[in-house]
Amino acid sequence: MKIAIDAMGGDFAPEAIVEGTLLAGEALPADVELILVGQEDVIQALLHVPAFSTSVVEVIHAPEIIAMAEHPTKALTQKTRSSIAIGFHLLKEGKVDAFCSAGNTGAMMVGSMFSVKPLEGILRPTIASFYPKQDGGHGVILDVGANADCKPEVLDQFAELGSVYAKSVLNIANPRVGLVNIGEEEQKGNLISQQAHQLLKVNKKINFIGNIEGRDLFTDKADVLICDGFTGNIILKMSESFYDIFHRRGIEDSFLSEFNYEAIGGSPILGVNGNVVIGHGISSPLAVKNMISLAVKMVESKVLTKIKQALENKSV
Amino acid sequence: MKIAIDAMGGDFAPEAIVEGTLLAGEALPADVELILVGQEDVIQALLHVPAFSTSVVEVIHAPEIIAMAEHPTKALTQKTRSSIAIGFHLLKEGKVDAFCSAGNTGAMMVGSMFSVKPLEGILRPTIASFYPKQDGGHGVILDVGANADCKPEVLDQFAELGSVYAKSVLNIANPRVGLVNIGEEEQKGNLISQQAHQLLKVNKKINFIGNIEGRDLFTDKADVLICDGFTGNIILKMSESFYDIFHRRGIEDSFLSEFNYEAIGGSPILGVNGNVVIGHGISSPLAVKNMISLAVKMVESKVLTKIKQALENKSV
Structure with a gap:
């Protein structure tokens, strides 16, 4: 299972996001791969803090950042190399099983609508x-x-x-x-x-x-x-x-x-064709860890498949 | 100043209402007259409990009761001798300065609309x-x-x-x-x-x-x-x-x-031509006391006159 995390989104990004991802990495089973999406040099510098194990964490470079206050549609359209745009691209292409971000909620909604898109019937x-x-x-x-x-x-x-x-x-x-x-x-x-x-x-x-x-x-x-x-x-x-x-x-x-909010860490966007979790803007490392755990739980429980079945009128 | 209280309204009426009214009577200045509206014999029996002073409390007879679950408009139209109908009548005729009830909220709204009526412009x-x-x-x-x-x-x-x-x-x-x-x-x-x-x-x-x-x-x-x-x-x-x-x-x-809710005891209906306070259905004696205190405060502060002035576009 692969989970992509927006390293650049949230009031305390990237530090809190990287730290929370490492906390999650320590707690989760080895078959869960965590992929930090964002500015590679910045993330790598944080990953090399010796206290952290980096074995379960990969980095995918995204040079651009969508700020918390930016206009969602405009930002996503213009910043195609932003961490949110690339995260959704990975999700849409099936290269990851879930994407989470504590960044711009509007941009996460817009990405859900126009990248992975709503499920048929939603x-x-x-x-x-x-x-x-x-x-x-x-x-x-x-x-x-x-x-x-x-x-x-x-x-x-x-x-x-x-x-x-x-x-x-x-x-x-x-x-x-x-x-x-x-x-x-x-x-x-x-x-x-x-x-x-x-x-x-x-x-x-x-x-x-x-x-x-x-x-x-x-x-x-x-x-x-x-x-x-x-x-x-x-x-x-x-x-x-x-x-x-x-x-x-x-x-x-x-x-x-x-x-x-730290205890739960995130809220899913339901009804789109991918597992998407939004974290709180002020997310701490603990909140980020729990946001990632929720994404893992969603993938494990096959909630997306079950939603599709329910929409197809099969017994829920 | 005269305050009418619906003795029959509320889950614990009439006992809690009478007890709360007596508590209010002890605490309020002597020029505040409290008038219990309801079944006279029932109220008088409760008033004659020796522990209570009854000097500041009058009783006005109202033989009918509007129950908590009754349809407001129907009940008020049919039960013209109910405590709520008679309370509003007293208020409309200027015989009391405020009317409060912990009874049927809908009937209190309907009474406000059709008895004292909304102020012009509301x-x-x-x-x-x-x-x-x-x-x-x-x-x-x-x-x-x-x-x-x-x-x-x-x-x-x-x-x-x-x-x-x-x-x-x-x-x-x-x-x-x-x-x-x-x-x-x-x-x-x-x-x-x-x-x-x-x-x-x-x-x-x-x-x-x-x-x-x-x-x-x-x-x-x-x-x-x-x-x-x-x-x-x-x-x-x-x-x-x-x-x-x-x-x-x-x-x-x-x-x-x-x-x-006991601490405040009541909520006013604003925008009608009279001081009307609604109490919580489950009102205790303390809540009833505070409901009456709020009615007194509304009369003292001349809030009704000030609302009329504000509606006439005078400086608020």
Whole structure:
């Protein structure tokens, strides 16, 4: 298995990325090859720090960098030798099994759309994230920011993608799908969620259990939470802020620490023809390590094949 | 000053309501008269428990009860002698200065719309709530559930209402208004928030400071947070759930305990021609006491007059 990592993306790149990749290399099985994509001389200098083993890490040169604030489409079009462009090229050509980056999220979305491309039948690719449950375990929430406005049928498809993802990567046999909403009754909510509820409840590919209110997000009522990217992004960022606030206040708690983005490290883009993982912009080496582990888990679990099967209407 | 309280509304009514009203009566100045609206014999029986002083509490008989799950419009139309209908009647006739209830929220909204009615120029009345800031103090967030779908001009007006409310009740001189969004740049977000941003930034009645992301909701960046009722309700309920989760886990913290709904007790309906406060359905006596205190603060601060002045385009 080969995983490509964008060495130049993220607020603390390339140092944190290289360090995190080496940490991952030490922890992962020997058959996982990690490929750092970026400016070769810069990466090699960091790799030669003696404390690190470099045996499982290769470098592929990419002279250009897409900065965090650059316009995604423009940057990807113009910087064809950037680490993100080359990472997607490797993924598209089948030379790697997954590509991850803590860099420009927009450029990662654009690369997913125009390089590996959405799978046939996908209305809108989506970014999913894990969330902790208050009594242990994890669920999946999507979308968390790729699609601020979503039509009901898009939310319905997110439920299918999220179900396959939860089955494959979290090993949940028959994931319960909940629609994030402001009331339990099916007529509650905004117009989009009212309409989405009607689609979800007749969708035979998923195990829909109804609406989930804000107070129940972290209970064990559901395993997959469906919402538009506006709502999901606010839930995710607000959760992370709770971790930060309480961490600063000296409060440590096992549930709370699950909201530390470092613990999970990355979010997949689901619905495109490749395993793509986006890391947090402020990724530390530990976060990078966990971003890579998630990519490995996605490859191992064959989630991409399973999503394709689900889209072809086979039994999920 | 006279405050009417729905004695029959809430999961623990009438006991918790009567007890909370008596607690409020002990704490408030003698010129505040508290009027319990509901089934007189039931209330009087509770008032005659010897431990309570009843000097500041009157009772107005209302034989009917609107249950928590009843259809709001139907219930209010049919039950003209219910505690909510009679409470609104008292408010409309000017016999009381404020009306509060921990009962059926929908019926309280319908009563506000059809009894005291929206103020001239109001597009949509809104429910506002306080939230704690991580370094102390409070802000106001609106809407928190009355309007799941909001047009941009409605969000723009919420900013005006929230600003007057923050000035009057929180004594914040020039409240900073933030639009809840998923990015700091003005072109970020869903279509509605993009459009609302353009209205807010040219609105001279408010001090708009831009978008506020999920991670910054509880910082001191803004004093008034604007969002649709779908987003606001999820933020509010999720915050309350964090309090509950950590409380159960034995974690006590001053910031966290501010999310205990009991501490604030109620949320006003802004934009209608009367002071109306809605309490949490599961209100305890302490929550009821604080709901009444908020109603008193609203009357004292003349927030209703100030909102009318703001709507008449006078300097806010």
